[in-house]
Amino acid sequence: MSDLSLSSSTSFIPAPVIQLTDVSVSYKVPRERIGTFKEYLIRRIQRKLEYHTFWALKGVSLEIRPGEVFGLIGANGAGKSTLLKIVARVLRPTTGRVVVRGDVAPLLELGAGFHPELTGRENIFLYGALLGFNRQQMEESFNAIIEFAELRPFIDAPLRTYSSGMTARLGFSVATAHKPAILIVDEILSVGDEAFQQKSAARISEFRDAGTTILLVSHNINAMRSLCGRGAWLDHGRLRFIGLPDDVIDKYRLDERVDV
Amino acid sequence: MSQTKIYDSAQHIYPALEELRNLFEYRFLILQLIQRDILTRYKRSFLGIAWTMLNPLGTMLVLSIVFSQLFAVRTPAYPFYLLSGLMAWNFFAQSTTAAMQIIVWGSGLLHKIYVPRSIFTLSAICTAMVNLVLAIVPLLLVSLILKFPLGWAVLFLPVPMLLLAFFAFGIGLLLSTLAVYFPDVSEMYQIVLMAWMYMTPVIYPANIIPVNIQTFIRMNPMYYLLNLYRLPLYDGRLPAWGEIWPAVVWAVGMMIFGWFVFTSKSDEFAYRV
Numbered sequence: 225m226s227d228l229s230l231s232s233s234t235s236f237i238p239a240p241v242i243q244l245t246d247v248s249v250s251y252k253v254p255r256e257r258i259g260t261f262k263e264y265l266i267r268r269i270q271r272k273l274e275y276h277t278f279w280a281l282k283g284v285s286l287e288i289r290p291g292e293v294f295g296l297i298g299a300n301g302a303g304k305s306t307l308l309k310i311v312a313r314v315l316r317p318t319t320g321r322v323v324v325r326g327d328v329a330p331l332l333e334l335g336a337g338f339h340p341e342l343t344g345r346e347n348i349f350l351y352g353a354l355l356g357f358n359r360q361q362m363e364e365s366f367n368a369i370i371e372f373a374e375l376r377p378f379i380d381a382p383l384r385t386y387s388s389g390m391t392a393r394l395g396f397s398v399a400t401a402h403k404p405a406i407l408i409v410d411e412i413l414s415v416g417d418e419a420f421q422q423k424s425a426a427r428i429s430e431f432r433d434a435g436t437t438i439l440l441v442s443h444n445i446n447a448m449r450s451l452c453g454r455g456a457w458l459d460h461g462r463l464r465f466i467g468l469p470d471d472v473i474d475k476y477r478l479d480e481r482v483d484v
Numbered sequence: 485m486s487q488t489k490i491y492d493s494a495q496h497i498y499p500a501l502e503e504l505r506n507l508f509e510y511r512f513l514i515l516q517l518i519q520r521d522i523l524t525r526y527k528r529s530f531l532g533i534a535w536t537m538l539n540p541l542g543t544m545l546v547l548s549i550v551f552s553q554l555f556a557v558r559t560p561a562y563p564f565y566l567l568s569g570l571m572a573w574n575f576f577a578q579s580t581t582a583a584m585q586i587i588v589w590g591s592g593l594l595h596k597i598y599v600p601r602s603i604f605t606l607s608a609i610c611t612a613m614v615n616l617v618l619a620i621v622p623l624l625l626v627s628l629i630l631k632f633p634l635g636w637a638v639l640f641l642p643v644p645m646l647l648l649a650f651f652a653f654g655i656g657l658l659l660s661t662l663a664v665y666f667p668d669v670s671e672m673y674q675i676v677l678m679a680w681m682y683m684t685p686v687i688y689p690a691n692i693i694p695v696n697i698q699t700f701i702r703m704n705p706m707y708y709l710l711n712l713y714r715l716p717l718y719d720g721r722l723p724a725w726g727e728i729w730p731a732v733v734w735a736v737g738m739m740i741f742g743w744f745v746f747t748s749k750s751d752e753f754a755y756r757v
Contacts, residue, residue: 251755261666309754313598316493316751324491333596341524350520353513354599362512382527405488 239325240287241406241437242311247320249281249306249461280306282461284320288454290405293438295452295469297445297476302458304441308332308408311439326405326437329355334415335395340384344375344394347383351398365401372423373397389416396424403431409440445473499747506600513599517607521582522614536615537622540570544626547687559689561632564623565718569686571619572644572713576652576706577677579612583656584663584670591664594754601750602743605656613649623717637716640723644713647735651709654738657746664753684710705734 252275281303288294296304309315310322312330337354338347348369352362370376373393375386383391392415400407407428415424432438442448448455448469455472457465465475496502507514526532547570548563559565583605590604627634662669684706685693693701701707708731715723 260668261662261672264666309595313491314595315754316496320493322491322493326488326490328491330597336596337593339520339524341527342520346520346523350516353510353516354593354597356510356513356599358512359515 238290241290241325242288243323244284244286245321247284247317250318251278253278279461284463290437291435293452295448295455296441298458303461304458312408328406329404330408331399332410335391341382343382344379348398369397369401392416393420400427407436407438411442500744503602503747510600514607518610521611536618540619541622555688561630564626564630564632567623567626568714568717572710573686575612575616579609579652580656582608584659587660605660609649609653635720637720637722640716647731648709650735650739654742657742661746661749664756
């Protein structure tokens with residue numbers, strides 16, 4: 225544990241909650257698609273397995289401090305989602321190191337793991353468990369969840385009878401039932417109708433005011449400018465620029481224009 | 485801020501141990517997944533959970549009629565012999581198949597949120613275990629109908645059940661690992677299972693196996709596990725030491741082997757699209 229001290233417990237600057245050190249993620253992509261076990265064996269024996277390496281992230285170093293709202297921009301395929309997955313522990317970096325201090329609430333795919341045949345009530349517990357909560361936490365927050373999702377009358381009906389808006393509301397309510405240390409948001413949320421969108425935005429601001437660190441990916445430049453304190457521009461897996469949102473956006477736009 | 489969870493990708497020297505700790509942390513999810521599987525399986529059916537018990541009974545009935553002429557002469561209370569074997573075999577076949585299928589379902593989730601990877605395999609085995617325990621009800625029913633007495637040795641039954649679960653967990657972990665890379669393993673496995681069943685004394689009595697292939701049969705771990713399961717039920721006696729240890733070695737060995745293979749590969753799962 226001794227090498228952890230390189231950044232923790234310096235008395236003036238709080239330790240970064242998210243710390244990426246020279247992180248790279250590479251996928252081995254087979255040159256031809258091999259779908260069957262037989263094909264794989266034959267090629268393995270013939271030594272005809274050819275891969276090329278695709279770097280989704282390359283040498284990314286980044287520190288995010290407690291309470292920051294940090295935005296990521298970049299073209300499609302620049303590695304933004306991969307970076308979020310690294311922080312959310314879904315992917316382990318191929319090389320490099322990631323340290324995350326505190327619990328992470330990923331608002332990536334709301335309601336992933338919902339089952340249509342189960343009731344709203346049963347799904348709340350299932351989804352909560354998938355997000356890493358224990359029974360006690362779920363029982364404590366159960367009432368608050370259905371209150372926030374405005375689904376009390378339907379809570380014992382199977383999920384397949386819900387509209388997509390209702391399902392999304394339920395997903396959001398469970399995922400944000402507890403204030404996390406780190407919130408990961410992919411795209412600005414558009415959950416449910418306008419009233420609920422305002423409600424969910426208010427909840428996220430509430431978290432931010434209470435000290436939650438927010439890592440955000442968005443294509444909406446304006447949202448980025450108004451929400452984030454700092455940001456970074458990712459381009460083909462590399463970190464091109466870190467700084468104030470306005471500067472990041474300027475650099476990003478300048479580059480886009482040159483490309484076109 | 486008393487206890488901050490710290491995730492450090494560099495602290496990953498013993499994935500096999502780390503996964504064990506993570507699994508413990510997510511124990512509530514294991515219960516939720518078992519509950520989901522049991523609830524959803526029969527939710528839209530009229531007889532519901534009763535199918536867990538009716539299913540083996542139906543199979544037993546069919547197979548008893550078909551094979552009674554062949555085996556019943558040498559096997560007293562053949563339907564009971566058959567049902568006790570079918571229960572154990574079905575548990576093995578269903579749990580390992582489910583373990584493989586659930587990881588394919590779960591892989592969608594594994595791309596989005598973090599959960600301990602082995603949790604899907606474990607919950608599949610646990611769900612099948614619940615069904616195995618429920619299947620004791622029709623077994624008791626059959627023993628009453630056939631006036632086949634059950635002795636105190638029945639109390640030994642949890643031991644072979646647990647060993648079967650260990651073995652199935654090990655095989656399930658190996659199959660899940662394979663299925664992530666090669667989806668058609670799941671089709672292939674059904675054929676393997678069928679062949680495996682006919683090489684194991686499930687529907688036929690062990691004493692009809694010719695002497696010259698006895699050594700071959702002794703390489704089959706399911707032979708020992710099934711035998712250990714049947715002894716307290718059908719033979720009504722406690723197993724001898726020589727009947728226990730091969731089953732224990734196979735079950736525990738397979739579980740440990742599967743665990744190490746799975747945990748050494750599971751970090752790559754999310755890389756597979």
